[in-house]
Structures are given as C-alpha cells and as structure tokens.
Amino acid sequence: MQVIVPFAASEPKTRLGPTLSTAERDAFAHAMLVDVLWAITETGHEPTVVSTRQFGSEGPLGQAGHDVEIDDRPLSVAVNDRLPDAGDRATAVVMADLALATPASLEGLFAATGDVVIAPGRGGGTNALVVREPSFRVDYHGASVRDHREIATEIEASVTAIDSYRLGTDIDEPADLVEVLLHSDGRAAAWLRERGFSLETGDGRVRVDRPADVPSNH
Amino acid sequence: MQVIVPFAASEPKTRLGPTLSTAERDAFAHAMLVDVLWAITETGHEPTVVSTRQFGSEGPLGQAGHDVEIDDRPLSVAVNDRLPDAGDRATAVVMADLALATPASLEGLFAATGDVVIAPGRGGGTNALVVREPSFRVDYHGASVRDHREIATEIEASVTAIDSYRLGTDIDEPADLVEVLLHSDGRAAAWLRERGFSLETGDGRVRVDRPADVPSNH
Numbered sequence: 001m002q003v004i005v006p007f008a009a010s011e012p013k014t015r016l017g018p019t020l021s022t023a024e025r026d027a028f029a030h031a032m033l034v035d036v037l038w039a040i041t042e043t044g045h046e047p048t049v050v051s052t053r054q055f056g057s058e059g060p061l062g063q064a065g066h067d068v069e070i071d072d073r074p075l076s077v078a079v080n081d082r083l084p085d086a087g088d089r090a091t092a093v094v095m096a097d098l099a100l101a102t103p104a105s106l107e108g109l110f111a112a113t114g115d116v117v118i119a120p121g122r123g124g125g126t127n128a129l130v131v132r133e134p135s136f137r138v139d140y141h142g143a144s145v146r147d148h149r150e151i152a153t154e155i156e157a158s159v160t161a162i163d164s165y166r167l168g169t170d171i172d173e174p175a176d177l178v179e180v181l182l183h184s185d186g187r188a189a190a191w192l193r194e195r196g197f198s199l200e201t202g203d204g205r206v207r208v209d210r211p212a213d214v215p216s217n218h
Numbered sequence: 219m220q221v222i223v224p225f226a227a228s229e230p231k232t233r234l235g236p237t238l239s240t241a242e243r244d245a246f247a248h249a250m251l252v253d254v255l256w257a258i259t260e261t262g263h264e265p266t267v268v269s270t271r272q273f274g275s276e277g278p279l280g281q282a283g284h285d286v287e288i289d290d291r292p293l294s295v296a297v298n299d300r301l302p303d304a305g306d307r308a309t310a311v312v313m314a315d316l317a318l319a320t321p322a323s324l325e326g327l328f329a330a331t332g333d334v335v336i337a338p339g340r341g342g343g344t345n346a347l348v349v350r351e352p353s354f355r356v357d358y359h360g361a362s363v364r365d366h367r368e369i370a371t372e373i374e375a376s377v378t379a380i381d382s383y384r385l386g387t388d389i390d391e392p393a394d395l396v397e398v399l400l401h402s403d404g405r406a407a408a409w410l411r412e413r414g415f416s417l418e419t420g421d422g423r424v425r426v427d428r429p430a431d432v433p434s435n436h
Contacts, residue, residue: 165382
C-alpha cells in the first residue's frame with residue numbers, strides 16, 4: 001500500500017494563531033508530522049510526504065530519510081494525482097496533523113476492507129483515507145466526510161468507516177492542544193510541554209494554559 | 219454487567235445556550251438519552267438511568283420502560299455509590315450525551331478486558347467507563363480521563379483505553395451539533411433537522427446553521 005502524507009509547509013496551522021507565533025506554528029506542525037511519519041513507519045509502511053514546498057534536510061525530518069515530493073497545487077488536486085489508476089495498488093492518505101495517531105490506530109485503517117475506507121475527523125473532515133477503487137476522487141473542501149461518502153455511493157464503491165478517536169482528532173485550533181497533552185507522548189507533546197503548556201481545569205472542557213513569562217526560546 | 223446512564227435532568231446542556239432555548243435543551247437532551255439507551259439495549263444490556271430528578275412517564279423515555287433511579291447528589295458521588303463492591307459484577311457508566319454511540323461502539327467498550335476500561339472524551343472527559351476493580355472510584359471533575367488513569371495506577375488496576383470517535387464525542391457545545399448531523403440518524407439528529415439545523419460549510423471546520431425564520435415549534 002502506498003501511504004501519502006500531505007503537508008502544507010507554507011504558514012501551516014494558521015488557526016493556532018491565537019496561541020502560537022508563526023515560527024512556533026511551523027515548528028509544531030513539523031513535530032506533528034514527525035510523529036505521524038513515525039507511527040506509519042511502525043506499521044511497516046513507508047510514507048511519502050507530499051509537501052507544498054521543500055524543507056531543510058538538516059531538520060529531524062530530513063534526517064529520518066523519508067521520501068518527499070514537492071507539489072504546490074491545492075490539496076485535492078495533489079492527492080487525486082496520486083490515487084490509484086486501474087490495476088494500481090491501494091493508496092492511503094493520512095493527514096499530517098494527527099498528533100494522536102498510533103501504530104495500532106493506523107493498522108486499523110490500513111487493515112480495513114472496502115473500496116474506500118474513511119476515518120472521519122472532527123467538524124466534518126476526512127482525516128485518513130484508503131482508496132482501492134480507481135474511479136474514486138477526493139474533494140477536501142467543506143464537509144468532506146459527507147462528500148466522500150456521496151462520491152463513493154455515486155460510483156457504487158463500498159465505504160468502510162473507521163471509528164477512531166485518535167485518527168479523528170486533527171490538531172487545528174487552540175482547544176485541540178489539550179488532546180495532544182492528554183493523549184500523546186510524542187514529539188509534538190514534548191514540544192508543547194517544553195514551552196510551558198499545561199492543562200487548565202475548570203468548568204466544562206479542559207483548556208490549555210501557557211504562562212506569560214515563559215520565553216519563546218525556552 | 220450493570221450499565222448505568224447518569225442524567226442531569228435539571229436544566230441540562232447549559233453550554234448549548236447560545237443555540238438552543240432552555241426548553242429546547244431539555245428536549246434535545248432527552249432525545250440524546252433515548253438514542254444512548256437504544257444503543258445500549260441493542261447490545262443485550264439493560265441500562266439503568268440515574269437521573270437527578272423524576273421525569274414524566276408519558277414521554278418516549280417513560281414509554282420505553284427503562285429502569286430509572288433518582289439521585290440528586292453530585293455525579294461522582296452518585297456513580298461511586300453504584301460501582302461494584304467486592305464480589306459484585308462489573309459496572310459500566312455511559313454518559314447520556316453520546317449521541318453518536320452505536321451498538322458496535324458500545325460492544326467494543328463492554329467486551330474490552332481490564333480492571334478499568336476508559337473511553338476518553340473530547341477535552342479530557344471520561345465518556346464511558348467499565349469498572350471491575352472494587353477499590354476504583356471515579357472523580358469526574360476536571361481532566362477526569364487523566365485522573366482516572368492515575369487513580370487506577372495508584373491501586374494497581376489495569377487500564378484499557380477504548381479508541382472510539384463515536385464514544386469520544388459528547389455533545390456539549392454548539393460546534394458539537396455538527397457531529398450529530400454528520401454521524402447519527404437517531405432521534406437527536408432528527409430533532410435537529412426538524413428544527414431547521416443544517417451544515418454550514420466554509421473555511422475551517424463545518425458549523426451548524428439555523429435559519430432565523432424557523433418557528434420554535436416547527
């Protein structure tokens with residue numbers, strides 16, 4: 001199975017802007033990507049990063065020696081160009097911000113049968129996908145999990161849903177950082193802790209807190 | 219296995235206040251409870267509702283004939299009073315707002331081995347739990363999933379984590395209504411659709427939209 005991990009390398013994770021600076025979002029996005037690539041590799045697959053631009057070979061990502069393809073087209077176009085043609089092997093598409101992904105959760109995805117296998121993400125996203133049907137094409141705009149189900153139905157492809165909290169949790173907004181601190185011990189979680197992020201418990205859901213006096217290079 | 223479903227019957231779901239009136243929150247909370255009880259019943263278990271107050275027997279809940287116990291003490295106290303003593307059977311605690319729960323996701327919970335089985339919820343909650351160890355006690359305040367892991371570790375009880383998007387999605391805030399519309403065809407989803415709620419797609423995560431001109435008794 002081909003496993004691709006799309007990565008928006010230019011100004012990633014803008015919705016974390018209220019909490020992280022531009023440089024921090026860049027570093028945090030890379031940390032999550034490294035976690036995702038590690039988890040995929042542990043399942044015995046070799047991921048290919050499809051990045052919107054080149055990133056340095058001196059960083060942890062370059063050193064790990066993963067395949068990187070540069071493709072600055074919109075996400076859906078870049079993914080569709082890599083989906084299987086007739087006779088090709090299956091293709092998995094795993095988002096780069098699934099900081100909670102584990103080898104076990106990804107094995108559940110890769111091992112599931114079906115022409116199209118979908119792990120839904122919070123807010124209507126398609127966080128991970130396996131495509132075995134050559135006529136299936138993605139459309140990540142809007143409520144993509146609903147659209148992908150409909151596209152599969154139109155071409156009479158079978159759909160399998162993956163019920164995974166870990167794969168369903170993409171890290172987009174400040175409130176999502178709680179999930180990283182609670183459910184991961186990877187590089188992204190370590191990055192947050194080193195910068196002073198901790199859990200803030202009060203009424204309702206837990207939030208993250210960051211002391212104002214923690215220097216940004218801490 | 220004993221399965222209990224705690225239900226805060228007095229002014230439930232206050233954090234849905236920006237979107238639903240008090241009477242609507244009451245009706246919606248009951249619709250979600252009915253969905254959860256149905257899913258539990260489908261697994262072959264008989265749920266017991268532990269409600270903070272009596273509710274009418276003329277509604278769908280009363281007609282379904284589920285056991286209801288009244289207990290107006292705080293959630294953790296009411297649950298701890300019902301956890302197994304030495305020699306007792308296992309107890310499962312399933313929250314009443316898991317509108318996405320299905321028989322399959324609950325079977326995964328009930329069938330998992332371990333002294334304590336935890337299905338984490340978004341924002342640090344403990345959405346569902348199975349307790350087989352008599353010395354374990356719950357504490358739902360704050361980041362309960364972390365606290366429950368620590369309590370289990372202290373008493374040397376084994377912990378099994380359930381990786382389920384459906385059990386991990388409790389419906390507390392307006393943004394959560396998207397999940398009900400996308401991933402459920404139960405009574406709560408029908409209730410929302412009848413009142414004009416639909417998906418609003420734009421940048422970022424999908425939101426719900428409700429036309430201003432839909433009458434509240436529609």
